[in-house]
Amino acid sequence: MNKKVEQSLVFKRGGALPYLTDEDRFLSAVDATEYSFGFIGCGMMGQEHIHNTLLAGRAQIGGLFDPSAKSAGHALGIVERSGKQAQPRVYTSIDEACGDPGTDALVIATPNHTHLDVVRVAAASGKAIFLEKPIATSVTDAYELCQLAESHPQPFRFGLQYRYKSVYAEAIKEVVERKSVGQVHSVNMLEHRFPFLDKVGQWNKFSANTGGTLVEKCCHYFDLMNLFADSLPSRVFAIGNQAVNFKSFSHDNRKADGLDQAQVTIQYRNGVIGGFSLCMFSPGTREELIVCGDAGRLHASESALLGSANENRLELWQGENGASDVRSPKYPGYIEQAGHHGSTFFEHLSFIEQLSGGSPAGPTLADGFWSVVAGAAAQLSIERGEAVDVAEVLPDKFNPERFH
Ligand SMILES: NC(=O)c1ccc[n+]([C@@H]2O[C@H](COP(=O)([O-])OP(=O)(O)OC[C@H]3O[C@@H](n4cnc5c(N)ncnc54)[C@H](O)[C@@H]3O)[C@@H](O)[C@H]2O)c1
Structure with missing residues (x-):
């Protein structure tokens, strides 16, 4: 999707050139929105989706539902401060949110363990659906969810947006396309x-709510690994524990039980080998991807010390096969600042493209499913202290012809 510079959002943001009349606006003219979205779950991620929806300007915030008055209030504040539209409806239940004839799509950003129940209601609405990752907390639930999504009459997308981070989007171009x-x-x-x-409610401190750290957090990385391996995991060995974090934390008399470090080894069906390292007690974020092929090596990274700006780096070694290269992929600052280094914005645009009849580029139902399968197999491997055949974690009635 190539966009002309004269259509850039940068000219339309924040009441640019306020002394102009509407007749004098061309670059800064704001187009009418094409869609209306309902938001279910308006905490950190729901608010990020609302912010990106307003930034992109192609859909209205039609309404929102959140049982927490504070979350709902903050979400309304984002809409109000944008000055872009009238205040949305505030629904009093999921049923009301799903039944609003004024919205075209539902964005679901509730805690992981609620996804399947919310989707069971949302799917009956027939509206397009965007569901945050991980799609579910168990492989069985993920399978049921994918079956609902598969038979859904409208686009149904999952929130694996790391594919749209600039370093990984460039890595995909290099490894998969070129x-x-x-x-x-x-x-x-x-x-x-x-x-x-x-x-x-501190839902993310408990594996029963998250599916375990390797499902909750790491489904993003398993999705990317599956993508670059161009295969599905067949055997997984993992070690991990709760080494440092939340040892003294309890909520409602329950102690936090999430892993905060792990090493995962994956054997792929096509012979590719995968490795993943997690540490969650680091004073900053560092992500790395290393893909080695028979003709070159690619290393992509994002790093930010807590409180400092993020730095992206992509290094490609091609030896005698072509130009080696080091670069710093990035998006415009206002897009990167809109959340997850700009990936949420491009994920949103991809969903909008699909609503407009465009090709559904982005993570498929199978990608959502297998990102949970890899995490669940790794969690089971840690529990057992031995390698796990992935076939073991697949549901009894799993049809290998679907979601592969
Ligand atoms: N894609 C990403 O990179 C990314 C990043 C963070 C979180 N997430 C995912 O987004 C989802 C939400 O996480 P968060 O960080 O926003 O959590 P959060 O706790 O900040 O917000 C969750 C909100 O959902 C509300 N809620 C709870 N049950 C609900 C229900 N049944 N119906 C409607 N609202 C309900 C809560 O009141 C809260 O306001 C999770 O699935 C999480 O894994 C994805």
Whole structure:
């Protein structure tokens, strides 16, 4: 999707050139919105989606629902401060949100363990659906969810937006489109970051709500690894524990039980080997992707010390096969600042494109499913202290012809 510079949002933002009349506006003219979205769950991620929806300017915030008055109030504040539209409806239940004839799509950003129940209601509305990752907390629930999504009459998308981070989007171009490293044989990823943030009701401190850290957090990385390996995981070995974080934390008399470090080894069906390292007690974030092929090597990274700006780096070694290169992919600042280094914005645009009849580029239902499968197999491997055949975690009635 190529956009002309004269259509750039930068000319339309924040009441640009306020002394102009509407007749004098061309670059700064704001187009009418095409869609209306309802938001279910308006905490950190719901608010990020609202912000990006307003920034992109192609959909209105039609209404929102959140049982927390504080979350709903903050979400309304974002809409009000944008000055872009009238205040949305505030629904009093999920049923009311799903039944609003004024909205075209529902954006669901509730805690992981609520996804399936919310989707069961939302799917009956027939509206397009965007559901945050991880799609569910267990493989069985993920499978049921994918079946609902598969038979849904409108676009149904999952929130695996790391594919749209600038470093990974460039890495996909190099490895998948240009074949710059040749035939891929290994994919390694690393996420070293700060502890899980505070959440509404602290749901993310408990594996029963998250599906386990390797499902909750790491589904993003398993999705990318599956993509670069161009295969599905067949065997997984992992070690990990709760080494540092939240040892003294309890909520409603329950102690936090999430892993905060892990090493995961994945054998892919096509022979590619994968490795993933997690550390969640680091004073900053560092993500790395290393893809080695028979003709080259690619290393992509994002790093930010807590409180400092993020730095992106992409290094491509092609030896005698072509130009080696080091670069710093980035998006415009106002897009990067809109959340997750700009990836949420491009994910939103991709969803809008699909609503407008465009091709559904982006993570598929199968991608959402297998990102949970890899995480669940790794969690099981840690529990057992031995390698796990992925077939073991697949649901009894799993049809291998679907979602592969
Ligand atoms: N894609 C990403 O990078 C990314 C990043 C962070 C979170 N997430 C995902 O987004 C989802 C929400 O996480 P968050 O960080 O916004 O959590 P949060 O705690 O900040 O917000 C969750 C909100 O959902 C509300 N809620 C709870 N149950 C609800 C229900 N049944 N119906 C409607 N609202 C309900 C809560 O009151 C809260 O306001 C989770 O699935 C999480 O894994 C994705």
